[in-house]
Amino acid sequence: MIGFSRVPLLAAGVFASYPGDHSILHPAGPQASNIEWLYWVIFWIVFVVYVVVVLGFMRAGARTYTSADEMLPIMKDEAGDRRASWAVGSAITITVLTLFAVLVMSEITGKKVEGETSKNPVTIQVIGHQWWWEVIYPDPQADQTVTTANEIHVPVGKRVVILTNSADVIHSFWAPSINGKRDLLPGYSSAFWLQIDQPGVYHGQCAEFCGLQHAHMGFSIVAEREDAFSQWKAQQLKPAQDPTELVTVHGRDVFLSHACVMCHTIRGTDAGSRLGPDLTHIGSRQMIAAETLPNTPGALAGWIVDPQRIKPGNRMSPNPLQPDDLQALITYLQTLK
Amino acid sequence: MDPIRERPVLDVSGLPTVMFGKANTTWLANLLYMMIEGTMFALVVASYFYLRTRSSSWPPGNLPPTLGWGITSGAIFLISLVPARYAQRVAPSGDRSKIRWGLLALAGVAVIAMVVRGFELANLNCRWNENAYASTVWALLGLHTGHLITEFIETVVILCVSFTDKMEGTRLADVAINSDYWYFVVVTAILSDFVIYGTTRFL
Amino acid sequence: MRNHVSIAMTILLLLNITACKREERQLRPDPNASQTLNTVQVSGLNPGANSISSPPPAGQYEESAYAVSQGKTLYNQYNCVGCHANGGGGIGPPLMDNNWIYGSEPGNVFATIMQGRPNGMPSFRNRIPEYQAWEIAAYVRSMSGLLPKDVAPSRSDQLYVKPAEQSMPYQAPAGVTGEPEEKK
């Protein structure tokens, strides 16, 4: 049956340009390509081993197969056993050498992926919440710190260090085309770096089971040129400018007078609660609800009125608004570029 | 039934029906139980030291536990080795009165040990719900107290059996094995006391 | 062997009547429960047509461990901790004792949250949907042990300040109004 949750998707018309690749085999950064190289090397070793062993068993079986049904006498083959012990001995040595080779290759790749620390990387703090990602660009001065959610902008070709932490349960930050996954553990803060060479939008998803909406806990990494990144960052630092037209003023009043203000922040207005994602620049994000819905008026409306239909169990409560309030709110949120 | 035919026979009818010490199968089962419970003790102690690496001050925020009850409890467990060894030595002879005295002494010392353990728990430096340190200390002592109580009950049961006419054959071997298990309880007691009272002071 | 299986099946069915409501996960509240307009009725008098919807049975929230634990999370997130601390009271009155100024019934606690009270309790009308207010009310009642043990929440992963509501002894409410309320 067509569930109500499908309506915003269909209403959004053509699917918005969905973030780019999400596969281990299409790397977009040095680390993922190192790991992909290791994958293919080990894959071919494993493939050859599999074929050889399967042929060995088929040959052994075919060579001595008898369709006789009765109980055959127990046989002894001393000469055969002596030859076989040499064969088995050499097979074991080959296995040990192959495994040693795999160990060495994986250590080398591990070093390359771990990589050496660089001078002044872009530092991003990612804090896992139950079912969305809080992204902070820390800066010694408080007013230079950018707080956003689910969408991470990084400069192309530059080294980015991700500091991980979790506010509740264990999550796992994983963008397959960029680098391996790193768990976000409450009580631990670990750092790992990544680098993206081709500009584009790369999808990631939580990889450690974290409760009801683990399936809809995605994020995306937008890799852009240096100047576009700094321009985006400057824009993010600015508070939301005051609305001018009648409808956006009405939209802001709806926002400030309903349950939204209990959880969300819009810098430049009185709403300052840090429970939910920071909505100061929601308009500039490509997707909403942790990469579950495209950021279109229809999807936004469907999400605000009944988020439990789309992501049952998440922390946002349904908001049965009057239609004109809802439209004004949507218009206002779209202006927060 | 195949026809009656002559077969060489290994006649074992002359073998005894009771063995003492290592040859007894119950002794082997007792050893396996000790390996299981020993692993559980080792893992709780390992968790204690693992959590110790995770916090800056140890014990976090409280003083180390007072030595008084710890030393008393350790001493009583060492004393309890005497009746246990005595009961084990007289068991093969089958002399019921000696066995009864041995078991009675062992049960008495066990009661004292439980009472001292009660005081020890009451005077610990923390309650189990304060922090991770307190939880592991109480887990370690609780695990040992559980073994102390089950071993006490086992000793009392064998004591009751020794008053009936069933106290012979494999039951005598059970007395000896019960003392083996008591040695295990004493060893784990000393180990737990050292971990709880020692590490916060000397290590 | 067959009658053993039949015996086992009957035991299974008997067990079925036990508290499965405790584990009910009401993920999607029904729409009218998400109304933020204050619709509770404290006194029998009300002007005009009786458009106020009757409050949903409190039991729906007090029997579901999920709802009470949501209430506990919301109690911390909506900053009730700011004034009531963890139940010991501060600017606001303590909530974990048996002294109930405005009555200990779920409906009274709901009205306190939605309408606010003099001496500083703000009205969360239009700010909190009703079902969340019911959940917070259920949690507040569990602070003084009014909820059954297996529904009340256990400890949280924060600093340890007091035993969890699940280990709180039952305290018969003796409100300022004086008459103790019998245990549910």
Added chain:
Amino acid sequence: MAISEPVVVSQSGAADRLARTWAQPRGFWGWFQNVHHTAIGVRFMVTSFIFFLLGGVLAAMMRWQLVRPEHNAIGPDLYNQLFTVHGSTMIFLFAVPMMFQGFGVYVVPHMCGTRNIAFPRLNAFSYYIYVVGALLLWVGLFLKTGADAGWFAYVPLSGPEFTPGKRSDFWAQMITFTEVSALGVAICITTTILRYRAPGMTLNRMPILLWEKLVTSIMVIFAMPSVMVVSSMLLMDRTINTQFFNPSVGGDVLLYQHLFWFFGHPEVYIIFLPATAIVSTVVAVFARRHIFGYVPIVTSVVATGFLGFSVWVHHMFATGLPQMSASFFTAASLMIVIPTAVQFYCWMATIWHGRLQLKLPMLWIFGFFFVFLIGGLSGVMLASVPLDWQVHDTFFVVAHFHYVLIGGALFPMFGGMYFWIPKITGRMMNDRLGKIHFWLFFVGFNLTFFTMHFLGLHGMPRRVYTYTPEMRWGALNLLATIGVVFMTAGILVFIANFFQSKATGRFAGPNPWGAGSLEWATPSPPPHYNFLELPTVNGREALWEAEPNQPIVGGVREDIPEVLVTNTLDSEPEYRDELPGPSIWPFLTAIAVSIAFIWSIFSPWGIAYGAIPVVITLIGWLWPRGHSPSPRVPEPALEARWIR
């Protein structure tokens, strides 16, 4: 005790005297008093197979929910319960009870040539505890209290704050039940193998299956306490406010993972070693020759036993552990491949220099060779840290452990069932139906789980109840769900085959396959006293190398349930031990222990008050009864030498 000269052995009265001594009570209450290892072994196998079918139903429901993107068939709450109870059922309620307890309890005493398992009442108690633990988890699922934090239930999600209600408590207590059961059976099997072997079955003449059960039992004894400690810690955190895993007050979430996986990896070897035991036994029988490389196989089994405890951190590579420890565990995880490789080569050499009769059990063993090999080799890929960073917790890992568990345990299990069911029921299974079952299951299995490798490589994480259409995973998931249909059909054919052959199958006779181990010396189905004449052994394959008039053991009393106890190294007869007879007390103790455990979920005083009935029933169980065998005081042990 020299061998007496050949003497006329009167057979007539022995059979019915033994039958009377070893008889097990019948009727409704008699069922609960039965302590014979054949009854308990069959019960373990049947009960765990029923839970295998139930777990399979859950898997089918999960596959139906994932058949297409944004499929609203099953909501997230129910789906989380489905995959958790599926995982827990398959590992704790099916794999270990079937492979270790089921086959172990049934086959080991037969293979050792003795009349019952050591400590038969502890064995019966273990079965009842296992059944109650299984019912606890499944009654929970029917009451919406099914565990929902995954089969390894990482804290803090399964902890007190993020799983309200009693879901994780039911799961944690189920763990305690199944581990108490596994430990009990481990003690019984270890004592039986070490002390109840037939005279002449020295250590280097023991069948490989006994070696593997011995190593598995020792692994159980060292691994299970770890999960009992961690599940008790989780339970205490949830009920009496202990702070083991609370990060704010010194607790640590990784402590849970370390303690769980220190048990977790030996657990999968506890499932895998009994499987290789079946493979080694079946390959020798159907290659019509002694197994090639007896000593290398036994050495690699013991090596697997040790290495199994040194690799657990490869489940935690993604938690950001320091590079140094990660590379140590990579090396250990790669090293553990060697013993299994040695066994594979020895099996290949056995077939190469044998004469292969591809009967039904052997068909399944070939299935094992092809399927488990893919799982083992994808395991090599997972052992390397950088690759594990990419594929950990994705469908690639799901594919890996299904290939290793279904390939490594289920294929040998079906091979073992087709091999031993003629001994258990006395009737041969139908060959044609067996082949249909094999090919249906083989095709369905590969269809479902090989596609999951690609899903994992395309970034589909584990345990997601749905996915958005843009991720382009829909086609592969549809293919995977189709495979489930074939597997289900295969299992139904097997069940039909079992019941049809039980009723109308060909009579099997004592040794239908011409196998060499001692259990084929008993009639099938074997009577409660197993062997009319206790056998002696003078070779690795007892029946193949038995002399025409192989000596038998005489002098064991037939009026009381007595067995011969031999010493461990060269199985010299040492003494005769009387085994406890049937009794209701193990069942009552199991009920008392269950009440105490379940009560402790709802109130911490449950353990204290619940312990009183446990003590009473234990006294009832252990109180000495009946006549004591030797009225006189025992003289020092006679020095019994087995003179050849």
